Amino acid sequence: MALKNYNPTSPGVRGLILIDRSALYKGRPVKALTEGKTKTGGRNNKGHVTSRGIAGGHKQRYRIVDFKRRLWDKEGTVERIEYDPNRTAFIALVNYGEIDGKASVAYIIAPQRLAVGDKVIAGKKTDVKPGNAMELASMPVGTIVHNVEMKPGKGGQIARSAGTYVQVVGRDRGMVIVRLNSGEQRYIHGNCMATVGAVSNPDNQNQNLGKAGRNRWKGIRPLTRGVAKNPVDHPHGGGEGRTSGGRHPVTPWGKPTKGARTRHNKATDKMIIRSRHSTKRKG
Template identity: 80%
Template sequence: MALKSYKPTSPARRGLILVDRSSLWKGKPVKALTEGKRKTGGRNNKGHVTSRGIAGGHKQRYRYIDFKRRKFDAPATVERLEYDPNRTAFIALITYEDGEQAYILAPQRLAVGDTVIAAEKCDVKPGNAMKLSQMPIGTIIHNIELKPGKGGQIARSAGTYAQLVGRDRGMVIVRLNSGEQRYVLGTCMGTVGAVSNPDNANQNFAKAGRTRWKGRRPLTRGVAKNPVDHPHGGGEGRTSGGRHPVTPWGKPTKGARTRKNKQTDRMIIRSRHAKKKR
């Protein structure tokens, strides 16, 4: 998909750059594969704001995506590519030979009429899913499981991918976009190819209103608040916020390490924070 820039016929159009979605399906999604979606406004069941910056936004329907790809040895044809308001990537509607339909994440270079299949071992072709242990070393993959049968969790956003770089002790070594290298069980599933819509990050929405349509409210800087409202608040004149930037609840931020998931440390071979070799 290419980017589309607009002539400055109004202030809202000046600088506007969007992804060209003219080749996507223009109708409604398959109703049986969708569900109504209620907005929370960032509030929990007590009405308290637990996620700041959420409000408004266009009404959406959730599309059920098949992240598991466990219907083995059943070829499916790509009916159409669709926009999904719930994610940055595009999705593909596939139809199996028995008539069953499903949505999957659309990889790059997947076109209408293509055939995809999920199996323990199959051709290395965009959209095909197989067990990681059966993939050739060097394969570009996405929608990677961390637990067999749980469904893909890694590399699902627009333009993302990982690379299978080795095998060891019944596991495979996967290099992620962040530079991290980690072990993943060979019995986990992965899908060949990189996720569609790589130009998503290059869009320029040109006005605050377009972000509000997405359901995101503006966030006030901590240094612009009072001391009662934020650790960076207060002070005479304009201040920088102090030497140690923190969240409103005092947790270090802007680069400070806060990760505490020690259970998976043994699976990480090379941290994403390790200095890259030149």
């Protein structure tokens, strides 16, 4: 998808750069594949704010996306590519025809170069074409994939955001070695499913929303810098004149932030071959 630039006819449009979604389907989603979605405003069941910076936003319906791709050896046809307000990637409506006398359709994450009318299929081993899904053990080394499972049957968890992908780089004792966008290399079980291709909408990161109001439409509230607060409200607060906040940036509750590593005791750490922190990436 291309980017759209706007003439500066108003302050909110000056510098505005958005994704051109004119090629997407313009109607409503399939009702049977959607469900209601309530907003929390970042509050828990006691009404206390547990996630700051969340409030408002446009009303949305959740699209039920097939992350598992376990309908094996049943070819489907891409009917349309749709916008999904719940994710940065586009979604594709796939029609599998009749199964047990009932029409079967499903949403999948749309990969790049997937067009209306294309055929997609999932199975233990399939053709290496965008949109086809198969077990990682059957993927040729070097294949670009997305929507990768971490446990067989759990559904895709890795590389689901716009423009992301994972590369299969090797095999070892029933496990498959993959390289993530972050530079991390890790083992994944060969029975896990993955979909061929990179995720659609790679230009999502190049958007410029142009005004704070567009972030509010997304449900994102403004956050006040700690250095702009008083000492009673934030560890960075107070001080005469302007200050930078000190050498050790922390959250309002005193926990290290801005790059401090918080990951520990993860069950999947043993699957990591090379951490994304092991070497500085060049680029």
